Amino acid sequence: MPGSSDKGTEGPACRLYLITPPSFDLAAFSGQLAETLGGGDVACLQLRLKGPDGESADDADIRAAVETLMPIAHQHEVAFILNDRPDLAAELGCDGVHVGREDGDYKSARATVGPDAIVGTTCHNSRHLAMEDAEAGADYVAFGAFFPTSTKQVQHQAEIETLEIWSETMEVPSVAIGGITAENCAPLVQAGADFLAVIGAVWNHPDGPADGVKAMNDAIAAAADV
Numbered sequence: 001m002p003g004s005s006d007k008g009t010e011g012p013a014c015r016l017y018l019i020t021p022p023s024f025d026l027a028a029f030s031g032q033l034a035e036t037l038g039g040g041d042v043a044c045l046q047l048r049l050k051g052p053d054g055e056s057a058d059d060a061d062i063r064a065a066v067e068t069l070m071p072i073a074h075q076h077e078v079a080f081i082l083n084d085r086p087d088l089a090a091e092l093g094c095d096g097v098h099v100g101r102e103d104g105d106y107k108s109a110r111a112t113v114g115p116d117a118i119v120g121t122t123c124h125n126s127r128h129l130a131m132e133d134a135e136a137g138a139d140y141v142a143f144g145a146f147f148p149t150s151t152k153q154v155q156h157q158a159e160i161e162t163l164e165i166w167s168e169t170m171e172v173p174s175v176a177i178g179g180i181t182a183e184n185c186a187p188l189v190q191a192g193a194d195f196l197a198v199i200g201a202v203w204n205h206p207d208g209p210a211d212g213v214k215a216m217n218d219a220i221a222a223a224a225d226v
């Protein structure tokens with residue numbers, strides 16, 4: 001993972017993992033994305049075109065979004081990760097892919113995208129699943145949902161203790177997700193999360209998404225400073 005946890009060495013111990021809004025007008029969103037990524041530190045951007053009920057955009061819309069948005073991410077030195085689709089990630093040259101438990105397993109994602117791409121997996125609240133994927137070679141493991149969210153109908157809640165034990169015992173970076181905001185993120189940072197993945201906290205920020213990035217950066221820095 002880009003700039004992943006440098007606990008005890010240099011650089012931030014926890015960084016922002018930004019996920020796109022569930023839908024957007026591509027022309028308008030590309031300008032907004034550039035402005036947003038200019039708002040502060042973002043480690044990676046995940047393209048996730050998917051509504052709260054799990055309905056995904058069609059392949060043509062995903063392809064068009066990757067072709068337009070990946071260069072913008074790269075101009076800001078932000079890694080570009082595609083949700084759910086190792087096949088399209090490989091075809092389109094994305095930096096990585098995120099796969100959940102219903103998106104095929106880690107090994108087949110890795111076989112599709114190759115050895116150099118980032119592969120992250122959803123592990124809900126399970127250190128067992130995370131350990132299996134980490135040992136198989138996953139670049140990060142994601143735990144969640146930590147807080148209530150209206151962005152996705154979630155079936156699993158995660159506990160801060162899961163993150164704490166993971167960060168004390170394992171080297172593979174962890175991502176925390178689900179209802180995370182600048183106001184509630186401190187315990188996740190202090191539990192050792194390497195990345196905080198957010199949608200609403202940035203895209204629904206009352207002062208706009210660039211301020212949303214800045215607010216998350218400031219909250220992470222403040223929590224890490226305690």
Ligand SMILES: Cc1ncc(COP(=O)(O)OP(=O)(O)O)c(N)n1
Pocket residue numbers: 017046048050054083084098099100101102103120121122142143144152175177197
């Ligand atoms: C970083 C990150 N973590 C978890 C998820 C959720 O993936 P999944 O469980 O497959 O659910 P969908 O996002 O596909 O609805 C994620 N996308 N990113």
Ligand SMILES: Cc1ncsc1CCOP(=O)(O)O
Pocket residue numbers: 144145148149150151152154177178179180197198199200201
């Ligand atoms: C994709 C996903 N997986 C678990 S919760 C969630 C939604 C995260 O969005 P938000 O940051 O708006 O709660």
Ligand SMILES: [Mg+2]
Pocket residue numbers: 083084098099100101102103
């Ligand atoms: Mg998925």
